[in-house]
Amino acid sequence: MTAIPSQLRDAIIRVGPNTVILPAGVGDSELTELRSSRETVERLSVSAADLPRLRGQLPEGLERLNVRGPEVTKPRWPGRYEDDGLSVSLQGVAADTISHLAALGRTVTRLEIYDCSDLTTGNLEPLTRCPKLQYLNLSGGVPDAVSLEPLTRCRELRYLTLSGGVPDTVSLEPLTRCPELRYLTLSGGVPDTVSLKPLTRCRELRYLTLSGGVPDTVSLEPLTRCPKLSDLTLSGGVPDTVSLEPLTRCPELYSLTLSGGVPDTVSLEPLTRCPKLSDLTLSGGVPDTVSLEPLTRCPGLYRLTLSGGVPDAVLDSLSGCPGVQILILGDRQRPAETAFTAAAYTRLVKSCRKLWCLYLHCTADTGRAVLTALKEADLRYSNGWPRTICLRVPVELYRQLERQGGGRVEVCKWGK
Numbered sequence: 001m002t003a004i005p006s007q008l009r010d011a012i013i014r015v016g017p018n019t020v021i022l023p024a025g026v027g028d029s030e031l032t033e034l035r036s037s038r039e040t041v042e043r044l045s046v047s048a049a050d051l052p053r054l055r056g057q058l059p060e061g062l063e064r065l066n067v068r069g070p071e072v073t074k075p076r077w078p079g080r081y082e083d084d085g086l087s088v089s090l091q092g093v094a095a096d097t098i099s100h101l102a103a104l105g106r107t108v109t110r111l112e113i114y115d116c117s118d119l120t121t122g123n124l125e126p127l128t129r130c131p132k133l134q135y136l137n138l139s140g141g142v143p144d145a146v147s148l149e150p151l152t153r154c155r156e157l158r159y160l161t162l163s164g165g166v167p168d169t170v171s172l173e174p175l176t177r178c179p180e181l182r183y184l185t186l187s188g189g190v191p192d193t194v195s196l197k198p199l200t201r202c203r204e205l206r207y208l209t210l211s212g213g214v215p216d217t218v219s220l221e222p223l224t225r226c227p228k229l230s231d232l233t234l235s236g237g238v239p240d241t242v243s244l245e246p247l248t249r250c251p252e253l254y255s256l257t258l259s260g261g262v263p264d265t266v267s268l269e270p271l272t273r274c275p276k277l278s279d280l281t282l283s284g285g286v287p288d289t290v291s292l293e294p295l296t297r298c299p300g301l302y303r304l305t306l307s308g309g310v311p312d313a314v315l316d317s318l319s320g321c322p323g324v325q326i327l328i329l330g331d332r333q334r335p336a337e338t339a340f341t342a343a344a345y346t347r348l349v350k351s352c353r354k355l356w357c358l359y360l361h362c363t364a365d366t367g368r369a370v371l372t373a374l375k376e377a378d379l380r381y382s383n384g385w386p387r388t389i390c391l392r393v394p395v396e397l398y399r400q401l402e403r404q405g406g407g408r409v410e411v412c413k414w415g416k
Contacts, residue, residue: 018042021075026050031057045075048093051100058106062086069093069115078112085109085132090116098126110135124150134180135159146170152177161185176201187211200225206252211235224249230276235259242266248273255279262286272297281305281328291317302326302354312344319351327352330361342369346377349389353382359392359414367397368404375407 013021018040022030024047031053034041041059045066058065063084066075069092078089085107090097092115101108108130123146127133133154138161151157151174158180164187175181175198182204188211199205199222206228223229223246230252236259247253248270254277262268262282271277271294278300285308286292292314295301301321305328306314318324329345340362349355360367371391379387392414393401405411 016043019044021045022047022050024049024070028053034059043077048090048097051097052103055100055103056105058086058104062106065089066091067093067097072115076112076114078110079135080110081135084135087135088112089114092116095126099129102129107132109133112137112139114139123147127151128153130154132156137161137163139163148172148174151175154178156180159183161187163187172196172198175199178202180204183207185209185211196220196222199223202226203228205229207231209233209235220244220246223247226250228252231255233257233259244268244270247271250274251276253277257281257283259283262290266290268292268294271295274298276300279303281307283307285309286311286314288313290314293317296321299323304328306330310340312340315340315344315348318348321352321355323354324352325354326357326359327355328359330359340366342366342373345370346373349374350377350379353380353387355389356387357390357392361394362397364397364400367393367401371401371404371409371411374409375405379408 013023015021020034020041020043022034022045026046034044035057040061042061043064043066044059044062045068046054048067048069051067063080063086064077065086065088066077067088067090068075072091076089076091078087080087086104087110088101088108089112095116101111109132111127111130111133113136124138127136128150131154134156136151136154136157136159148170151160155178157178160175160178160181160183162185172195175184181202184199184202184205184207186209196219199208205226208223208226208229208231210233220242223232229250232247232250232253232255234257244266247256253274256271256274256277256279258281260283262284268290271280277298280295280298280301280303282305286306288311295304295318300323302323303326304318304321304324307328307330310329327349329340349358360370362370374389374391379389381387386408388408388410390410390412391401391405392412394414395416398411398413401411402413
C-alpha cells in the first residue's frame with residue numbers, strides 16, 4: 001500500500017505510472033486535469049467527501065477506485081478480474097457513500113468494504129444500489145443484528161466473502177435467493193449453532209470456503225446436497241470428531257483443501273470414494289502417525305499439495321501413487337520445518353511414474369541434495385520411456401540451483 005503525504009493539498013499525487021491519489025479537498029482544476037489527461041489512470045484513490053464531485057469525471061481507463069474515510073492513511077486497492085467493470089474498495093466510510101457509487105456513470109461490479117462499521121452495523125440495504133454487483137467482500141464480520149436479505153436483490157451477485165465471522169444469530173437462508181451465487185467464503189469461523197443446510201438450496205454454488213475452523217458439532221452432510229459443488233476448502237483445522245465420509249457423496253467434488261492440520265484420528269479413506277477428486281491440498285502439517293496410503297487409491301488424483309511438516313514416513317506411505325502428475329511440497333513461510341529428507345523425496349518421485357512437475361519449498365541444503373539425487377536417479381514413465389522432471393523452486397533457491405540442472409532434471413523458477 002502507498003502512504004498519502006499529509007503535507008500535500010490541492011494537487012494530484014502520482015505514485016506510479018497508472019496510479020493517482022487525490023488528497024482531500026482537491027481543487028476543481030485538478031479534477032478537470034485528471035479527466036482530460038491523455039495519461040492512462042487505472043487506479044484512483046479519493047476521499048469520501050470528494051466522491052460526489054467525481055460524478056461523470058472518472059478517467060475513461062479507470063479500473064480500480066479506492067474511497068477512503070478521514071482516518072485512512074494507506075489506500076487498500078480492490079482486486080480485479082480482466083472482464084470486470086469498475087472495482088471499488090471502501091475504507092472507513094459512512095453508509096451513505098455507497099449511494100454515490102451509482103451516480104458515477106460507471107458500472108460497479110466488484111465491491112470490497114473494510115473498516116466501515118457504520119455500514120455493517122446498520123443494514124446492507126445500500127448495496128442494492130449497485131444492481132450489477134458481482135463480487136462482494138464484507139470484511140470485519142457481520143454483526144448479529146444484520147440480515148443478509150438485501151443481498152437477494154443483488155441479482156447478479158456471484159462472489160461473496162463474509163470475513164471476520166458469522167454470528168450464530170445470522171441466517172444463511174437469504175443466500176438461497178441469490179440465483180447466481182457461485183463462490184462463497186465464510187471466514188473467521190462458523191459457530192456450532194449455524195447450519196449449512198441452507199446452502200443446499202444455492203443451486204449454482206460451486207466454490208465453498210469455510211475458514212477459521214469447523215466446529216465438531218457442524219456436520220458436512222448438507223454439502224452432499226449441493227449438486228454443483230466442485231471446490232471445497234476447510235481452513236483452520238478439521239476436528240478429530242468430524243468425518244470426511246459425506247464428501248464421498250459430493251458427485252462433482254474436484255478440488256479439496258484441508259488447511260490447518262490433519263489430526264491422526266481423521267481417516268483419509270473416504271477420499272478414495274470421491275470419483276472426481278483431482279486436486280488435494282493438506283496444509284498445516286501431516287503427523288507421522290497419519291498414512292497417506294489411501295491417496296494411492298484415489299483414481300483421479302493428479303495434483304497433490306503437502307504444506308507444513310511432512311516426515312519421511314508420510315512420504316513413503318504415498319509410494320506408487322499412480323495418477324499424481326504434480327506434487328507441491330514444503331512450507332513457504334517455514335522451509336526449515338519441511339522435515340523430509342532428499343532420499344525419501346527421491347524414492348517418492350521414482351515410484352510415482354506419472355509425476356513430472358515438482359514444486360519444492362525447503363532449505364537450500366535439502367534443495368541441493370534433492371537435485372543431485374534426482375539427476376542420479378533412473379526416472380522413467382510406467383511404459384519404460386525416460387521421464388524428464390521440471391523442478392520448480394522459489395526465486396532465492398533458483399538463483400543457487402539454476403546452473404546445476406541437467407540430465408533429465410530442469411530447474412525452473414517458482415513465482416516472481
